[in-house]
Amino acid sequence: MAKPEILQENGQTVRSFELVAKEAEWALSKDKNVPVWTYNGVVPGSQIRAKVGEVIRVTLKNELKVPTTIHWHGYPVPNNMDGIPGTTQNAVRPGETFTYEFPATVPGTYWYHSHQDSANQEDLGLYGTLVVEGPDQAQIQRDYTLVLDEWNTGSQGHAGMNMGEMDHGKMGSERMDHGKTNSETMNHGSMNMGGMDHGSHGNTSMPGMEHSNSQVPPGAMHDQMMQAMYTTFSVNGKTGDAIEPLEVAKGERVRLRFVNAGFQSHTLRLPG
Template sequence: MRVLRRRWTAALLAAGLALLAGCSSVGPAGPAAGGGDGAAPVDTAGSEMATAPAILRPDANGEIRLVAKPARLEVAPGVEKEVWAYNGSVPGPEIRVKQGETIRVRFKNELPVPTTIHWHGYPVPNEMDGVPGVTQNLVKPGEEFVYEFKATVAGTYMYHSHQESAEQVDRGLYGALVVEEPESAYDRDFALILDEWTKAGESNAEPAGTGMDHGSMGGMSGQSSQGTEAQGMQGMQGMQGMQGMQGMGDMPGMSGDTNHDGMGSPQDMSMPMHTMQYDIFTINGKSGSLVQPLTVTEGERVRIRLINMGYLRHDLHLHGHSFTVVARDGQPVAGGRPLKDQLISIAPGERVDIAFTADNPGTWYLEAHDAGAAAASGMKVAIAYEGASQQTDQPNETAQLPVVDLLNYGQDEQGPFTLDQEYDVQYTMELGTGMGENGVIYTINGKTFPDTPPIRVKEGDLVQVRIVNRSPTDEHPMHLHGHFFQVLSRNGKPLTGAPVIKDTLNVKPGEEYVIAFRTDNPGNWVFHCHELHHAAGGMVTQVLYDGYVSNVQPEPDARPE
């Protein structure tokens, strides 16, 4: 953990005052691009332009090779960004393996800073999980590390940096991991990664004129979190027009649109400052006309794996076709009813797989219908039928459409857990937003990591967790490493439909969920918000197995948020 060296509180106040004054600048220009706190400057002189992500399978020796290094990326027409890329592409290569294969990834770090790789959603052995200071030591510049694990569970996953991840992921260190079933039921299979970028600034980590370091936004400081959400607010009171900042991390007086389901949305004007900066929305690293179409042939069965690697929830609309949801967070959904002209909502860290039959020749869009200030124009991809010569569709991203309730969907059947069974461990996780000594903090049970109370377990325990979001406007997509969990209830009502098995659950303001899981993967595992700025601000805890001994050595530069 670290002491914050940048005055985020002052930057936040300056941002709020500038917004109230109608100014576009929120503070003095920040340091040169490349600066996480204490990070080496990034020299991109001579960096190559990033390429389109390739599909990468194990070589003849059973290995997959990844190299992280600086590059440049055209994210939108005429907009280039300095990025950090795996194998020269953003996203990184789409890693595909067959279920049952051993995944062996030889990773080399050619960045100017240390890093790691986390295999998001996958139940890897603890020492392969990629969390610095918790499950492994840092991979320093010039070093190599070999990740190895068995591909036991088919589905859609992803990989990304877990060192200063709010910054390193923002710079482009992420990719798709697809574990294929032995036999596919589909003729076409596409993976689409959603993300957000900024036009301003050379890199995505610190837009010009903000003076903010996204990797330094809050209480991951090594100091005690010193308690509650109200802390540090006294100095904020009495400022004209700033009352809306009391007790929350959002900007003053900015409450606005709600999303299509009536719940508060981070895409409206209640967004925190760091998310308000995003103004380019990408699919596989490209926006608008740069997004490559998906080619299909009439009669084919098509699977699209939607992956949200950004920091905003996105609502996707498939034009011109009925479809079904076939997986949530990589786990299959049986008996889903056909859907048409309804939105699929995907929060940060989540994955949703949809399937359809290509039975309507022409060119059709799959596009975001996000609401409010961050409406994601440019986050659209054309589905183009081979041989179809005419444009049959137009974007309609402003249309308000119903959102599918993915937690009550599919064939109703019994899952592995129930609400009324006996549990060995029960834990209540209250999520909050507030102000600390160094700025905005995001808390679990009133504390920021590393002072958050852990979930202590033994191997074989049945664990029930009650998650409550006390934040006034922030959504918190909570992600558990190393395990799948079943979602049992929302706001006191048991779920219906196919059992909801996930690793990431979006908890909106005021919502309450009960989840359950079995401790079948010994180790020390983090459980955190996957809006990674919130994790950087303290919203992290751990699941700690009794008797597990880690070989990780303490490192002052390890920042596992």
């Protein structure tokens, strides 16, 4: 979690954060290191957390070699804070900074990510979580955020695939970006992290995916494409034994927050 500077301005509490977009080497596990793009050197990026009624201020410093922005996925912000390059703001160029500021009005679990060449920049690790606490937060003993993602850790050694080079039925990368989902607080015995709307995939094909029956259901084709592209799955930037266990004591009230930062859908089953 990013440690904010807490200010009092005009009778309001302002939580001020800094996010530095930069390249790094990230250990998915003891034997899997990948080159990534990060916020503050970690994947996922530092969590932004505030309370309803406060003001969130985030200064983005771009230390990448390319322009970038931050989009607050699903959160109601002023238009000029929405982070859509060429539409709501100019992209933040290398060496420049931009300050996002908006009121925390709606409690829940959200996420932020690059919206400049988003399919590629997200795939390399430019994402993090945004949590706005509501009045019921005091009733929660433990609060965990779990970010799901997938990586290509094959022989080429890239953290992600170049989604911009894929022909998804002429689909733009910005359209793909909103196929990802985030979820609110979960109090269910089971949940489906589906809803991955990637539009029409046209005649997209990949090696090893030939079928004798040409009428392959679009959902099955999408799943096979993703399985061919990605080899490693992560929770909070770690995979396998490196994933930190969640500590819970009997009788505690626990809030689990899920964000799907990847391109695949996941079905999760939680014991009742």
